[in-house]
Amino acid sequence: MPIPQERTSIKVQSERTVLAAVRLPDSNHDPRDPFGELAALAEQAGGVVVGHVEQRLERPNAGTFMGKGKLDELRTTCEKLNATLVIFDHDLSPRQIANIEEVVGRKIIDRSELILDIFASRATTNEAKLQVELAQLEYTYPRLRAMWDHLERIVGSGGIGGIGTRGPGEQQLEIDRRLAQKKRLALRHRLDEIEGRKRRMVAQRNIDHFTVGIVGYTNAGKSTLFNTLTAGGAYADDRLFATLVTRTREWDLGGGTRVMLSDTVGFVRDLPHNLVASFKATLEEATHAHLLLIVLDVSDPSAERQYATVNSTLDELFTDLRERHEREARRAGNVPDESQTFKEPRRVLLLNKIDRLEDNASLLVWQQRAKESIAICARDANDPGLAALRTLVEEASQGIERELTIRVSLSDAKTVDTLEKRARVLSRAYTASEVRLKVVIGQRLIDQLRSRGAKMIIEGEKPVLSSSARTEGWATKKPR
Ligand SMILES: Nc1nc2c(ncn2[C@@H]2O[C@H](COP(=O)(O)OP(=O)(O)OP(=O)(O)O)[C@@H](O)[C@H]2O)c(=O)[nH]1
Numbered sequence: 001m002p003i004p005q006e007r008t009s010i011k012v013q014s015e016r017t018v019l020a021a022v023r024l025p026d027s028n029h030d031p032r033d034p035f036g037e038l039a040a041l042a043e044q045a046g047g048v049v050v051g052h053v054e055q056r057l058e059r060p061n062a063g064t065f066m067g068k069g070k071l072d073e074l075r076t077t078c079e080k081l082n083a084t085l086v087i088f089d090h091d092l093s094p095r096q097i098a099n100i101e102e103v104v105g106r107k108i109i110d111r112s113e114l115i116l117d118i119f120a121s122r123a124t125t126n127e128a129k130l131q132v133e134l135a136q137l138e139y140t141y142p143r144l145r146a147m148w149d150h151l152e153r154i155v156g157s158g159g160i161g162g163i164g165t166r167g168p169g170e171q172q173l174e175i176d177r178r179l180a181q182k183k184r185l186a187l188r189h190r191l192d193e194i195e196g197r198k199r200r201m202v203a204q205r206n207i208d209h210f211t212v213g214i215v216g217y218t219n220a221g222k223s224t225l226f227n228t229l230t231a232g233g234a235y236a237d238d239r240l241f242a243t244l245v246t247r248t249r250e251w252d253l254g255g256g257t258r259v260m261l262s263d264t265v266g267f268v269r270d271l272p273h274n275l276v277a278s279f280k281a282t283l284e285e286a287t288h289a290h291l292l293l294i295v296l297d298v299s300d301p302s303a304e305r306q307y308a309t310v311n312s313t314l315d316e317l318f319t320d321l322r323e324r325h326e327r328e329a330r331r332a333g334n335v336p337d338e339s340q341t342f343k344e345p346r347r348v349l350l351l352n353k354i355d356r357l358e359d360n361a362s363l364l365v366w367q368q369r370a371k372e373s374i375a376i377c378a379r380d381a382n383d384p385g386l387a388a389l390r391t392l393v394e395e396a397s398q399g400i401e402r403e404l405t406i407r408v409s410l411s412d413a414k415t416v417d418t419l420e421k422r423a424r425v426l427s428r429a430y431t432a433s434e435v436r437l438k439v440v441i442g443q444r445l446i447d448q449l450r451s452r453g454a455k456m457i458i459e460g461e462k463p464v465l466s467s468s469a470r471t472e473g474w475a476t477k478k479p480r
């Protein structure tokens with residue numbers, strides 16, 4: 001029986017690789033190009049794909065995932081093609097990995113491990129590195145352990161070094177387990193700190209600005225769009241997961257309107273659970289916005305599935321966010337009122353890469369399907385779709401506009417500053433304690449100022465007392 005290579009690493013780099021998949025009745029693959037995405041992922045990780053093996057099954061084999069006969073075929077294929085690695089298009093249990101390795105005699109990696117490996121090679125910021133390290137520790141560690149168990153079984157049965165020899169040893173295993181647990185807690189602690197800071201920053205940004213998030217499947221063209229709109233320097237590249245961090249930049253819509261635009265990490269089908277958990281804060285940074293732009297590569301044959309993946313990932317994220325908001329409100333002893341409950345942002349679908357479509361039949365189908373969609377070419381700064389997008393964002397950022405007179409306490413410099421920046425100020429009149437501004441202002445901005453407790457009075461309106469205004473007595477001053 002071949003002794004499998006130790007899974008001390010899950011590196012894919014320069015390995016001759018065979019892809020393996022079981023097609024179940026509810027399989028989520030593209031029948032026209034069954035190994036397309038997995039091959040692209042394997043190549044992104046630096047593997048050299050030399051072949052593939054697939055099997056149709058009603059349900060996976062519990063012990064080995066593939067059927068026994070098919071595994072023999074997999075071994076022969078690997079021998080013939082001189083392959084050193086097999087990547088499965090599924091998530092496998094530690095036990096399954098060990099069992100498959102025993103038959104095939106090659107290093108076996110599952111889909112999540114492959115994606116983790118790509119993320120590991122792309123992580124450049126401290127936070128991204130910590131996130132990947134944590135996800136790898138949580139996902140890979142039990143699988144490495146299964147390998148030890150497996151070796152021990154061979155050793156125990158006299159396969160290596162004879163009767164009575166103990167393999168890597170229970171002691172080593174116990175030390176590994178404790179070290180891994182300690183490391184996991186330390187990583188989690190450092191990440192919690194970074195994430196806490198980031199969440200406060202995002203919350204503040206949402207108060208100070210109208211925020212727009214760009215999301216979508218990996219390689220859809222998010223960073224390209226971000227660059228075109230903000231003329232900024234986000235990384236856009238024809239690789240999967242080119243972007244691992246969230247970047248935010250000011251987007252000038254013209255006519256004095258500026259919003260904050262964020263670009264983030266791409267989504268992918270069956271994203272490893274641990275990875276989603278680790279990257280939640282990163283995704284949140286872009287999705288916790290007033291408006292979401294979903295970029296979809298309509299020239300990709302898998303566009304349909306990618307759209308479904310993006311929407312379901314967003315649904316999950318928002319369920320989480322809503323629950324956290326409610327928990328935090330309860331902890332603070334508040335019954336969350338209307339302004340505090342989490343509001344899901346409006347989603348606008350951007351049908352991208354239309355320059356690559358041969359005709360616009362599929363585009364018409366998408367346009368009929370999505371309530372709100374705009375066809376764009378993200379690469380082209382003069383694209384008419386991008387002009388339509390600017391108009392849509394501008395309208396969304398303003399809400400209904402009115403001309404109002406607002407009196408702001410001079411002790412609230414921040415509100416004065418925000419009004420100067422984000423509303424159109426027609427005139428200013430100062431007294432010793434306040435400034436009286438005549439402004440053209442959108443309802444959205446008024447709501448935002450109120451929710452952060454701005455010390456202001458809108459003339460002709462019944463004052464809404466915020467708690468801080470009440471305690472400091474500002475809002476109770478009589479209007480002159
Ligand atoms: N033909 C064409 N190509 C585009 C268009 N938009 C983006 N691309 C190309 O698509 C590839 C991926 O673009 P990115 O902007 O890096 O994609 P992304 O969504 O940021 O990808 P990740 O960061 O990996 O999630 C690049 O090679 C872009 O040049 C478009 O409108 N037309």
Ligand SMILES: [Mg+2]
Pocket residue numbers: 222223224235236237242243264
């Ligand atoms: Mg990108």
